[in-house]
Amino acid sequence: MSTPPGNGNKNSNKNRATAEAILPLVGGAANITGVTHCMTRLRLTLVDRTLVQDDELRALPAVLGVVEDDTYQIVLGPGTVARVTPEFESLVEQERAETPKTAPETAPRTAEQLASQGAALKAARKQKNATPFKLFLRRIANIFVPLIPALIGCGIIAGLNGLLINLGWLPGITPALAAMASGFMALIAVFVGLNTAKEFGGTPILGGAVAAIIVFPGVANITAFGQKLSPGQGGVLGALGAAVLATYIEKWCRKWVPEAIDVLVTPTITVLLTGLVTIFGLMYVAGEVSTGIGTGANWLLDHTGAFAGLVLGGLFLPLVMLGLHQALIPIHTTLIEQQGYTVLLPILAMAGAGQVGAAIAVYLRLRHNRSIRNTIKSALPAGFLGVGEPLIYGVSLPLGRPFITACVGGAAGGAFVGFFSMIGDKVGSTAIGPSGWALFPLLDGNHGLGTTVAIYGAGLLTGYLAGFLATYFFGFSPQMLTDLNADAPDAPDARTPAPEPDPEPANA
Template identity: 60%
Template sequence: MTDTHTGTARDLLALVGGAANVTSTAHCISRLRLGLADPGLARTRQIKDHPAVLGVVVDDTYQIVLGPAAVDHVAQAFDRALARERAAAATTPATDAHALAARGAALKDDRARRNATPGKLFLRRIADIFVPLIPALVACGVIAGLGATLNSLALSTHTGALTGIVPVTTALSQGFMSLIAVFVGHNTAKEFGGTPVLGGAVAAIVVHPGVAAITHTPFGHLKPGQGGVLGALAAAALCAALERQARRRIPDALQMLLVPTLALALSGLAALLLLMPLAGLLADGIGNGATWLLAHAGAGAGVVLGGTFATLVMFGLHQALIPIHTTLIEQQGYSALYPILAMAGAGQAGAAVAVYLRARHNPSLRRVIRSALPTCVLGVAEPVIYGVTLPLVRPFVTAGIGAAVGGAVVGAFAQFGLTTGSTAVGPSGLVLLPLLDGSHGIGPAVLVYTGGWLTAALAACAVTHAFGFTPATLTALNAPAPEAAPDPAPPPSEAAGRPEPREQAG
């Protein structure tokens, strides 16, 4: 951690209203997420103009986009600065603390009523179930790719040592995938207010080999793993609901014995007799539907999926696709939809390059692009979206056009029989390369994906350069930056000539 990160943390703490206004802190891959008692005290304009900040997003938390390279260091320094300020404030009376907290609670409730629609909350829950599984999915995907490469070398060179390594990589990569339903059940119960281990227990029924002996169901024979993660999710959600109901109705003295037993038994029976077969039909429909779509309309599907994915991300609707990707990976070993959607990041990167070239006399905006572009190439497009393309509007649209072109390339290859897929969800950009697989192996998949990614980036750059700016926008971008007005309170903040990002609900 450098003094720059420490200084940034001190600046941000002052600009959001000080320690008294901060109710919670957290950070994700690129954003510092703050709970603020009174969001109105945050000086958003000055925060956006800070040289270390790439954008601000106001949602249920106050989110400051810093980029993957800086966010962890700044978050640690922010927590330390927050602790120091609170320790110093503890020696002085806080006469306005209760009024501040009450006003902040009212603002938070009002924002929650406006933004927390049932559909959006449900999608967030789905994301919270699957996102914690991403590190294991990535690790297993990388190991599976290594195993496939070693297997190809063993077959071509007849090397006995390599042949012995392949079963090891298979065990390492498939162990988690064989039990992913259990982890989904655990996380589902946690999200829906149940006991996580009960969710894992009922989900374990889905993958238990003994279900093959169950023949008398309304849908005939069962198969181990039938319904996969979708069946596990449904069973665990039902188990959590039954557990909550049982706790309200069973006397305290009997709860330890009866609550888990009833919840597991009833939800397990429902899973065996109804949820597994129905989820199996749905999973088969997803797999067959994706295969048919790419085989018969690959290029067109690539245009639609690639071109609209950044917009879905902006509104949080992409979270609905996580179970679909996971189901495809579980069924086929990879998601053929994921590389097409990853073209959205390539489009954002290409559009950012065009903005850099057109804003020759805007050093502040060019600095932001230099900082955000490498992370976009490596798969994290948020800094470019919120700091560059979305505030300018047109470059965000032209980035989608470039992504549609790249998606068409990947989809067209799938339409002609060369399918490219991802063995994990989460990474994109060039980081996705070791996680690729497909109908013809990892080598052709890498070539198709790389070709599509470069095509998307180049198309977005060209279209943005030609059509991404009105004359008035170009004049404003390249106008000399105005002198910064004196800051009413330190810390120093560098006046920037880059455009103001719009606040979006993430």
């Protein structure tokens, strides 16, 4: 269908208007030192957090919620954030060019008060989120999250190609589609190496160079630990380890190699030493670990599928709150690299289904609370598509008990999908990131596409229903219903996130 004349300009103007509305509410360009985005969030590094006007920001129609972590994160939703971010960056640069020496305006207060507030905020946030383990998980996420768009695109092309092959259509096109879908996965280790070196402070191209050893066909002629190596052995885990090692070797070289010969010696030593360790150590060790991950995931679902699904689906929302779900990203990627799909993601996606069911129950139970009901109406479409932050931070988590009953819905949906995996019908995803209805184009499994789609769809319905029933009947105490079931000024604002949750740094 052709695009109506002027529609592109209309969308561009809308995105520009959103960026223009956000910028002054976060303190202007002078208060911003960094702008990035993930799948759903505009992430800002701020000079002074106290300059942000939170309530006004949450009230913007395009803003689905805000989350605080090491960056200030504004939830705009998939698609929208990728269009608003360039407009926002353009406005920041424009404002800086016009007023390069103008400091951000502050509310009337003394310098001592401002310094005290800023120090308190910084200390509290640092104490809560800067644990070594969480910092490590953030680094892992920073390595793998940038790969998600390619995983999604290639995954959808792979699904389309499989459908065409099954139907016997366009036989002259399917080999080209197979190349498009498989090319990225064949070299994913190289991209992991690049991102890892960048994240750990090394030279990205050197990280990519040592990771490329893993996928080079010539390694098949090398014997290590009494067996021939195979191209790709060790996969993304081997690439990650090789790039980290290369970074530390590179930094060590920079300390003692004279500047005059640094450009010759440092890269050579980095690639040589890391390459030897990779070929005669990391590829074998990482290969064994990767194989163990695949074997373990399959064994878990083959033998304890319903129970495993119940636990994974029920605990995923709390894992997201704590930021611990990032540890699963390399596991998903390893499974996709090994088997073509990850069997864990569809089960974890059931947590979002429980959240949607719980939100619908809240909507019906709080018939007179227009504030919460309006938030649910605006957030539900995104929730069905797998974007759960608006419902989590805006509805269930602040209310308390509905968050627990949403987890019950996720557990029921996870147990449903896990049960079918246990009886031999595996449901997987060819990419990570999307969930909810958005995961349908990425589904794959060990049986036909129709069976896979039917199981996943029925799992979503189970999660919706269980989350709804658990919340409707057990999500509120009588006192909560009395206090909340009115459109009073002091009713909890459904747009306000729970105090100090540990957010999801990369929307899944």
